[in-house]
Amino acid sequence: MQNVIANVEACLFVATKPVALKELVKATGVSEAEVSAAIAELTQLRNVESSGIHIISLDGTVQLVSSPACSETVGRIAKDELAPELTRPSLEALTIIAYRGPVTKPEIEAIRGVNCSLILRNLLMRGLIEEKDDAKRMQAVYTLSADALRFLGLHAKEELPDYTTLHANAHIDKLLVAVMTSSSVGEGMAETP
Amino acid sequence: MQFAVAQEAFSGPLGLLLELIEKQELEITKVSLAKVAEEYLLHLEAHEVPGDELADFLLVASRLIYLKSRELMPYLRLDEEEDSADKLQDQLRLYREYAAAARELEERYLKTRMFTRPFVKTKQVQQVAFVPATNVTAEGMRELYQSILKRLQPFFALQEASMERTKSVEERLEELTEALRSKAAMSFKEVIHGAQSKMEVVVSFLALLELLRRRAVHAEQLGAFSDIQLKRIV
Numbered sequence: 001m002q003n004v005i006a007n008v009e010a011c012l013f014v015a016t017k018p019v020a021l022k023e024l025v026k027a028t029g030v031s032e033a034e035v036s037a038a039i040a041e042l043t044q045l046r047n048v049e050s051s052g053i054h055i056i057s058l059d060g061t062v063q064l065v066s067s068p069a070c071s072e073t074v075g076r077i078a079k080d081e082l083a084p085e086l087t088r089p090s091l092e093a094l095t096i097i098a099y100r101g102p103v104t105k106p107e108i109e110a111i112r113g114v115n116c117s118l119i120l121r122n123l124l125m126r127g128l129i130e131e132k133d134d135a136k137r138m139q140a141v142y143t144l145s146a147d148a149l150r151f152l153g154l155h156a157k158e159e160l161p162d163y164t165t166l167h168a169n170a171h172i173d174k175l176l177v178a179v180m181t182s183s184s185v186g187e188g189m190a191e192t193p
Numbered sequence: 194m195q196f197a198v199a200q201e202a203f204s205g206p207l208g209l210l211l212e213l214i215e216k217q218e219l220e221i222t223k224v225s226l227a228k229v230a231e232e233y234l235l236h237l238e239a240h241e242v243p244g245d246e247l248a249d250f251l252l253v254a255s256r257l258i259y260l261k262s263r264e265l266m267p268y269l270r271l272d273e274e275e276d277s278a279d280k281l282q283d284q285l286r287l288y289r290e291y292a293a294a295a296r297e298l299e300e301r302y303l304k305t306r307m308f309t310r311p312f313v314k315t316k317q318v319q320q321v322a323f324v325p326a327t328n329v330t331a332e333g334m335r336e337l338y339q340s341i342l343k344r345l346q347p348f349f350a351l352q353e354a355s356m357e358r359t360k361s362v363e364e365r366l367e368e369l370t371e372a373l374r375s376k377a378a379m380s381f382k383e384v385i386h387g388a389q390s391k392m393e394v395v396v397s398f399l400a401l402l403e404l405l406r407r408r409a410v411h412a413e414q415l416g417a418f419s420d421i422q423l424k425r426i427v
Contacts, residue, residue, distance in 0.1 A: 074308045114249040115246060151303055153307060172290065175283050
């Protein structure tokens with residue numbers, strides 16, 4: 001087991017970007033369950049105050065990052081990576097995607113009450129969100145990116161404040177269904193050509 | 194850390210609405226929505242709304258005006274609109290939850306950010322060449338393209354249908370006007386005689402409504418589903 005943990009950590013160190021669980025399975029040659037267990041143990045080992053290197057996990061990927069507690073210090077030597085500025089509307093869209101993702105554009109628009117095409121394009125371009133095709137829903141769904149997670153200083157989506165309440169809450173689901181069922185504000189807007 | 198969240202006057206129609214209600218320390222109810230209707234409109238007048246959001250702002254405005262009018266004339270009530278008033282309330286409550294969460298994320302954004310090592314390229318001479326992925330086949334591309342076209346189909350179908358309708362209402366209008374010019378009176382049954390589809394009947398009826406609106410024709414119907422007699426108004 002120690003061997004798998006070390007191997008996973010070494011892979012993550014070299015990769016410098018989020019690595020999918022599947023890739024680690026392929027690289028280490030052990031089962032997915034073993035890799036998952038190794039990641040869990042590594043996360044426990046690293047995500048503590050005394051470690052300068054932490055692990056973030058998002059949608060089946062893992063990445064090595066600097067500790068959030070070292071943010072200020074590291075910021076002084078790592079000045080090259082520019083974090084995008086956020087306007088209030090784009091912050092709201094990002095929040096909805098963070099909590100509800102994978103979420104479709106009509107759902108985001110139903111919550112914000114306004115057309116979000118431009119904002120979504122902007123967030124995509126800045127690498128704060130990712131777009132995937134949802135075959136079942138026949139449309140694109142949006143999720144938070146690992147970069148956005150890092151900028152927020154979170155190890156996983158579950159660390160978002162009140163995540164359980166805002167992610168899948170019966171009250172909110174009911175409101176969203178009520179808002180989505182008939183024509184709502186922000187819906188039926190023409191797509192910008 | 195730099196100030197990363199730019200301030201804006203308001204964030205969409207619901208943002209504005211929530212701000213107005215919270216400023217007056219009101220709960221989200223139909224009564225308080227009606228109360229802030231005027232302020233909402235004043236705000237729209239005084240501030241430039243981005244073009245792509247204008248329709249959404251106006252939609253909320255129309256709902257507020259309806260709520261306000263209902264307060265003034267409580268005997269005028271339609272079930273359908275009751276529903277839309279409920280929905281505006283629900284939507285605003287839902288929005289409030291996420292707007293509050295957004296404020297919390299704003300507090301966190303870039304405050305304790307984590308860094309990664311930059312991606313360092315090894316010292317290789319970069320060659321620019323077209324290297325197709327090994328899984329790209331002509332057949333695969335054809336299938337992909339077809340699936341894209343298939344997904345666009347409902348959209349095109351929708352556009353075609355609406356174009357057809359606008360075109361034929363206008364055409365029908367001209368035909369009807371022409372027919373009434375030569376014949377001072379006729380019945381609706383005559384008008385739709387020979388119609389090929391239900392759509393054509395609907396289009397004829399829409400054309401008739403337009404003629405009525407223009408006061409070009411006088412229509413009389415004795416009972417539900419009975420024939421409509423049309424008379425030209427000179």
